[in-house]
Amino acid sequence: MAHEITTNPLRGVELNDSDVHYGVYDHGAHVWAWQPLGQDPVLWVSAKSELEDDKPIRGGVPVCFPWFGPGREGNLQPAHGFARLADWRLVDASETGEGLVVEYELDNEITGEQPAWPHAYRARLRVAFGPRDLDLELTVENTGDEAFSYEEALHTYLSVGDVRHVRVTGLEGARYLDKVSGEWADQVGEVEITSETDRVYLSTDDVLVDDPTPGRKLRISKRGSANTVVWNPWVAKSAAMPDFGDDEWTGMLCIEAANALDDAVRLEPGASHTMAQRITIL
Numbered sequence: 001m002a003h004e005i006t007t008n009p010l011r012g013v014e015l016n017d018s019d020v021h022y023g024v025y026d027h028g029a030h031v032w033a034w035q036p037l038g039q040d041p042v043l044w045v046s047a048k049s050e051l052e053d054d055k056p057i058r059g060g061v062p063v064c065f066p067w068f069g070p071g072r073e074g075n076l077q078p079a080h081g082f083a084r085l086a087d088w089r090l091v092d093a094s095e096t097g098e099g100l101v102v103e104y105e106l107d108n109e110i111t112g113e114q115p116a117w118p119h120a121y122r123a124r125l126r127v128a129f130g131p132r133d134l135d136l137e138l139t140v141e142n143t144g145d146e147a148f149s150y151e152e153a154l155h156t157y158l159s160v161g162d163v164r165h166v167r168v169t170g171l172e173g174a175r176y177l178d179k180v181s182g183e184w185a186d187q188v189g190e191v192e193i194t195s196e197t198d199r200v201y202l203s204t205d206d207v208l209v210d211d212p213t214p215g216r217k218l219r220i221s222k223r224g225s226a227n228t229v230v231w232n233p234w235v236a237k238s239a240a241m242p243d244f245g246d247d248e249w250t251g252m253l254c255i256e257a258a259n260a261l262d263d264a265v266r267l268e269p270g271a272s273h274t275m276a277q278r279i280t281i282l
C-alpha cells in the first residue's frame with residue numbers, strides 16, 4: 001500500500017488500493033475518504049459537493065476554525081471560519097502498517113490578514129487512517145503575545161443506511177441548544193432523527209451510532225471537546241443548499257466534536273489546546 005500526492009480535482013494525499021481508500025485534500029485539510037478493507041465508505045460526501053478552491057466541501061470532515069457557524073455573536077463570515085477554505089501546508093504523509101498518517105498545518109502566513117480574528121496562531125491537524133479507527137487531532141497554539149479565544153469543530157459526516165432508522169446513544173440526559181427552535185432542552189433517551197436536527201450538546205461522552213440498515217455500529221469518542229453537535233438537515237434545508245442533493249439527507253448524519261459558544265477555548269500566549277475525535281468501527 002502506497003499513498004500518492006494527487007492534484008485532480010484538488011491537491012491532496014490519497015491511498016487507493018485493493019478496497020482500501022483513504023483521502024485528504026490540502027483544501028481545508030479535509031478528510032474526504034475513509035474506507036477500510038471490507039467496509040463501505042464510513043464518511044459521506046455529497047455528489048453535489050463543489051470541489052473548488054473558494055468553496056467548502058460538503059461531506060467528509062470539515063475543520064471548523066476559528067469560529068463555529070456564524071460565530072458566538074452570529075455575525076461572522078465565512079460560515080464555520082476561514083480554515084476550511086484555506087489550503088493547509090502538508091507536513092508529512094507516511095504509511096504505518098495497515099494505516100496512513102497525514103499531518104497538516106495552518107498559520108498566519110497562509111491565511112493572511114483576518115480582521116474578524118486578528119491573532120497569531122498555528123493550527124495542526126494530524127489524521128491517522130487505520131483499519132478500524134480514524135483518529136483526528138486538531139491542535140491550536142497561540143504564537144502571539146496576547147490571549148485569544150476561538151471556536152472549533154471536527155464536523156464529521158457519517159454515511160448511514162437510512163438516518164430515520166439510526167439510533168444514537170450516549171447523550172441521554174445531556175443539556176443541548178436546539179438550533180432549530182433556539183431553545184435549550186435536556187436529552188431524553190436516545191437521539192432519533194425525525195425532523196431537521198441541529199443540536200449543540202454539552203457533553204464529553206462517547207456516542208454510539210447504531211445503523212441497522214447495513215448493520216454497522218460506530219463509536220465516536222473524543223478528548224478536549226466540551227460539545228457534541230448532531231446535525232441532519234432533513235427535507236427543506238437539503239433542498240435549499242446548492243451543494244447538497246435534495247434526497248441525500250437520508251444517507252448522512254453529522255456527529256461533530258466541538259468547542260463552541262460558551263465553550264470556546266481561551267489560550268494564553270505560548271499555550272496550546274488539542275481536540276481529538278476517534279471513529280471506531282465496532
Ligand SMILES: O=P(O)(O)OC[C@H]1O[C@@H](O)[C@H](O)[C@@H](O)[C@@H]1O
Pocket residue numbers: 056069079080155179198199229231256
Ligand atoms: O452549510 P455549512 O456551513 O457547512 O453548515 C452545515 C451545518 O453545520 C452544523 O454544524 C451547524 O450546527 C448547522 O447549523 C449548519 O447548518
